[in-house]
Amino acid sequence: MSTLSEAYRDLPHHPHHIIPLDFDSVRTLPDSHVWQPTSHASESEDRLSIPTVDLKDPDAGKLIGHACEAWGAFQVTNHDIPLDLFHEVESEARRLFSLPTGQKLKALRSPGGATGYGLARISPFFNKYMWHEGFTIMGSSIDHARDLWPNDYRRFCDVMEDYQKKMKELAVTLMHLVLKSLDISEEEISRVVSAGGDSTALQLNSYPLCPDPNRAMGLAPHTDTSLLTILHQSTVNGLQIFKEGVGWVLVSPTNGSLVVNVGDLLHILSNAQFRSVLHRVVMKENQQRLSLAYFYCLPSDFHISPLALNSTQMPLYRSVSVRDYIGIKAKNLEKALSLIRI
Ligand SMILES: C=C1C[C@]23C[C@H]1CC[C@H]2[C@@]12CCC[C@@](C)(C(=O)O1)[C@H]2[C@@H]3C(=O)O
Numbered sequence: 001m002s003t004l005s006e007a008y009r010d011l012p013h014h015p016h017h018i019i020p021l022d023f024d025s026v027r028t029l030p031d032s033h034v035w036q037p038t039s040h041a042s043e044s045e046d047r048l049s050i051p052t053v054d055l056k057d058p059d060a061g062k063l064i065g066h067a068c069e070a071w072g073a074f075q076v077t078n079h080d081i082p083l084d085l086f087h088e089v090e091s092e093a094r095r096l097f098s099l100p101t102g103q104k105l106k107a108l109r110s111p112g113g114a115t116g117y118g119l120a121r122i123s124p125f126f127n128k129y130m131w132h133e134g135f136t137i138m139g140s141s142i143d144h145a146r147d148l149w150p151n152d153y154r155r156f157c158d159v160m161e162d163y164q165k166k167m168k169e170l171a172v173t174l175m176h177l178v179l180k181s182l183d184i185s186e187e188e189i190s191r192v193v194s195a196g197g198d199s200t201a202l203q204l205n206s207y208p209l210c211p212d213p214n215r216a217m218g219l220a221p222h223t224d225t226s227l228l229t230i231l232h233q234s235t236v237n238g239l240q241i242f243k244e245g246v247g248w249v250l251v252s253p254t255n256g257s258l259v260v261n262v263g264d265l266l267h268i269l270s271n272a273q274f275r276s277v278l279h280r281v282v283m284k285e286n287q288q289r290l291s292l293a294y295f296y297c298l299p300s301d302f303h304i305s306p307l308a309l310n311s312t313q314m315p316l317y318r319s320v321s322v323r324d325y326i327g328i329k330a331k332n333l334e335k336a337l338s339l340i341r342i
Pocket residue numbers: 004120121122123134136200201203222223224225226293295297
């Protein structure tokens with residue numbers, strides 16, 4: 001077995017970094033959740049934003065290539081995924097996160113597990129806790145859903161399955177456009193894209209209503225491990241991406257558009273021509289925030305190395321299996337890429 005979940009199985013977490021706070025029971029922000037004030041690129045933040053690409057534009061591939069180079073992220077419109085589907089997934093996510101804490105803990109991610117309810121995997125790297133709860137799905141969600149709703153789990157599973165299917169199709173389309181813009185041979189493109197097929201994850205994120213949003217952190221700065229991540233954010237602001245020389249730039253939700261960002265695996269594959277982008281979620285508004293993140297990855301036994309090389313370029317990264325890279329990242333977080341540099 002070389003599934004993605006298997007790669008996470010041998011990287012156990014302490015329960016302190018799995019079990020979220022009982023958010024409903026706290027009236028003031030506990031000290032364990034108070035972060036230093038966060039900086040903003042205040043002036044530029046309002047003017048600058050990541051590029052938007054219309055997927056039906058004949059130049060979409062070129063535009064996506066530019067966006068991945070300049071920003072490591074872009075928004076995509078005209079993707080043909082019906083708005084209703086986002087609403088259905090969000091409504092099921094809301095149903096899950098509004099369960100009583102004791103009930104949610106029945107689907108808790110196990111210490112050596114990859115799926116289920118819990119804190120973000122990056123939690124152990126920070127000395128404060130994030131104002132966040134997540135639910136990770138890899139393939140079928142039936143086992144956890146049965147534990148949560150013994151008599152009424154079908155709807156949740158069906159909606160999540162439908163969403164993952166649509167996301168996979170979109171991810172394949174985007175991957176082809178992205179890799180073509182890198183001047184990679186058709187053969188290599190097919191090898192990478194077809195390998196990605198079963199190595200995906202869907203993460204439901206909830207940022208509950210917070211008693212002191214200015215001193216809390218939704219999701220701490222991180223890059224995704226994926227090739228590409230496709231994110232749907234509900235109507236509430238909070239996502240920021242880091243742009244070199246500018247600072248943190250807000251990515252406002254716009255109705256029906258999806259945020260796509262470059263992950264570490266594409267960063268390696270592109271020989272750093274495309275950069276995995278640092279992003280975080282700040283607590284801006286007095287509302288619960290939901291997001292749906294779909295990670296398109298590669299199987300754990302896939303050996304990844306820079307492919308986008310012309311005759312004069314040297315590879316910047318050594319070849320590494322996805323399993324080993326995930327292990328390096330689990331120990332070193334943001335230093336992982338520099339640790340595999342040649
Ligand atoms: C396929 C993935 C991608 C994971 C791990 C695994 C399942 C859950 C994903 C996230 C979701 C939240 C941020 C992140 C940083 C986290 O802590 O868990 C992501 C991580 C990664 O991109 O590394």
